[in-house]
Amino acid sequence: xxxxxxxxxxxxxxxxxxxxxxxxxxxxxxxxxxxxxxxxxxxxxxxxxxxxxxxxxxxxxxxxxxxxxxxxxxxxxxxxxxxxxxxxxxxxxxxxxxxxxxxxxxxxxxxx
Amino acid sequence: xxxxxxxxxxxxxxxxxxxxxxxxxxxxxxxxxxxxxxxxxxxxxxxxxxxxxxxxxxxxxxxxxxxxxxxxxxxxxxxxxxxxxxxxxxxxxxxxxxxxxxxxxxxxxxxxxxxxxxxxxxxxxxxxxxxxxxxxxxxxxxxxxxxxxxxxxxxxxxxxxxxxxxxxxxxxxxxxxxxxxxxxxxxxxxxxxxxxxxxxxxxxxxxxxxxxxxxxxxxxxxxxxxxxxxxxxxxxxxxxxxxxxxxxxxxxxxxxxxxxxxxxxxxxxxxxxxxxxxxxxxxxxxxxxxxxxxxxxxxxxxxxxxxxxxxxxxxxx
Numbered sequence: 001x002x003x004x005x006x007x008x009x010x011x012x013x014x015x016x017x018x019x020x021x022x023x024x025x026x027x028x029x030x031x032x033x034x035x036x037x038x039x040x041x042x043x044x045x046x047x048x049x050x051x052x053x054x055x056x057x058x059x060x061x062x063x064x065x066x067x068x069x070x071x072x073x074x075x076x077x078x079x080x081x082x083x084x085x086x087x088x089x090x091x092x093x094x095x096x097x098x099x100x101x102x103x104x105x106x107x108x109x110x111x112x
Numbered sequence: 113x114x115x116x117x118x119x120x121x122x123x124x125x126x127x128x129x130x131x132x133x134x135x136x137x138x139x140x141x142x143x144x145x146x147x148x149x150x151x152x153x154x155x156x157x158x159x160x161x162x163x164x165x166x167x168x169x170x171x172x173x174x175x176x177x178x179x180x181x182x183x184x185x186x187x188x189x190x191x192x193x194x195x196x197x198x199x200x201x202x203x204x205x206x207x208x209x210x211x212x213x214x215x216x217x218x219x220x221x222x223x224x225x226x227x228x229x230x231x232x233x234x235x236x237x238x239x240x241x242x243x244x245x246x247x248x249x250x251x252x253x254x255x256x257x258x259x260x261x262x263x264x265x266x267x268x269x270x271x272x273x274x275x276x277x278x279x280x281x282x283x284x285x286x287x288x289x290x291x292x293x294x295x296x297x298x299x300x301x302x303x304x305x306x307x308x309x310x311x312x313x314x315x316x317x318x319x320x321x322x323x324x325x326x327x328x329x330x331x332x333x334x335x336x337x338x339x340x341x342x343x344x345x346x347x348x349x350x351x352x353x354x355x356x357x358x359x360x361x362x363x364x365x366x367x368x369x370x371x372x373x374x375x376x377x378x379x380x381x382x383x384x385x386x387x388x389x390x391x392x393x394x395x396x397x398x399x400x401x402x403x404x405x406x407x408x409x410x411x412x413x414x415x416x417x418x419x420x421x422x423x424x425x426x427x428x429x
Contacts, residue, residue: 044424046356048126049173049379052424065126067173067379069427084379109271110299110307110403111324111422 010088014040015095023088030083042098046084052098053083059092114191114290115313119181119230120163121263121333123380124170128152130377131167138353139335140256141165142239147211156335157239157249158258162212165260173378174427175330178263179210179228188231192217194288222280223267224328225428255346257335261385262318264331266425269324271305278322282309285320294318294392295366299403310367317367317389328428332373334383343370346384350374358420365412366401380426
């Protein structure tokens with residue numbers, strides 16, 4: 001038997017695809033998705049610095065520091081968060097805002 | 113004469129306690145100092161100047177500036193004239209503007225990144241001393257990195273709008289600061305667009321690199337390890353500490369370095385870079401990578417560009 005208190009687990013629904021995965025309260029939305037091998041939210045630095053995992057969340061969450069380069073205070077009040085800095089406090093729905101490739105439709109020059 | 117090597121990098125972090133755990137316990141840097149503004153100064157055990165990393169508390173991740181050390185104080189006067197003659201504004205900062213450093217030159221690369229040059233920094237000596245030294249000190253933590261090795265800066269590249277800050281910053285480093293171009297990636301229909309470059313003042317494959325991306329940024333700063341077995345151990349240390357690894361141990365085709373890409377707790381990418389690659393002498397011919405083999409240039413084993421390589425990075429200023 002573990003001495004640790006049981007950790008609540010919440011459903012996270014990715015609105016864009018309708019997929020649902022489970023995220024424990026002690027794990028970030030992005031980490032839980034990646035650990036389960038699931039896709040949907042772009043996965044980047046996992047440190048709140050690069051911004052690719054930006055989502056708009058509906059539901060209760062707590063967040064850690066996120067780079068203001070990617071989430072302004074106004075946006076944060078409107079529910080925009082970086083999934084790598086965000087812990088669920090109830091069942092959630094997220095809408096993916098961040099993108100890995102911003103330029104898929106134009107010719108690429110090596111890296112861009 | 114001129115620039116010797118990378119001197120330090122100033123990185124912004126969102127959570128200083130988490131950052132210090134990462135840079136001290138995971139990478140194994142030694143804490144050198146802390147100032148009244150909360151900036152923390154660190155160095156590798158094999159370095160002799162007081163610091164090579166400044167961590168600054170901030171609400172935005174990324175890089176404030178990068179600094180290179182020149183050989184003598186007189187070099188600063190020569191280089192100031194050359195930079196100004198190139199059309200770039202230079203500010204001369206008094207001793208102490210960069211903590212524990214002599215006077216410095218402050219200017220922006222054509223790519224917009226802030227760079228300093230300085231000739232003097234407080235000497236503290238290597239952790240193994242200079243008299244009959246052991247090959248490594250006791251008590252090293254984590255990966256036990258030797259020194260800050262290089263940085264890769266993302267530069268705006270949009271050939272259709274005629275924007276190529278990789279090319280502009282490269283030309284500046286070559287023409288004004290006398291860096292040697294060791295490797296380049298050429299892309300586009302005619303294979304003539306410089307999309308990435310690696311440049312050196314030391315005899316290693318690079319002391320700085322530029323890669324084209326949508327916006328200016330800090331791609332990574334790299335810390336030196338001796339060899340492949342150190343890379344594996346470093347990856348174990350990262351796994352133990354649940355560090356987000358971007359690319360597990362692998363070899364770069366470009367520079368031949370054995371590498372791990374990973375992120376600090378604020379999302380700034382780090383690298384541990386092992387091996388000296390090759391001897392980058394001034395007369396060594398430039399190595400060129402073509403667009404079709406670009407993936408192998410970056411990640412030699414998989415030969416595939418990782419999607420995050422040019423899209424996941426933090427701010428460059």
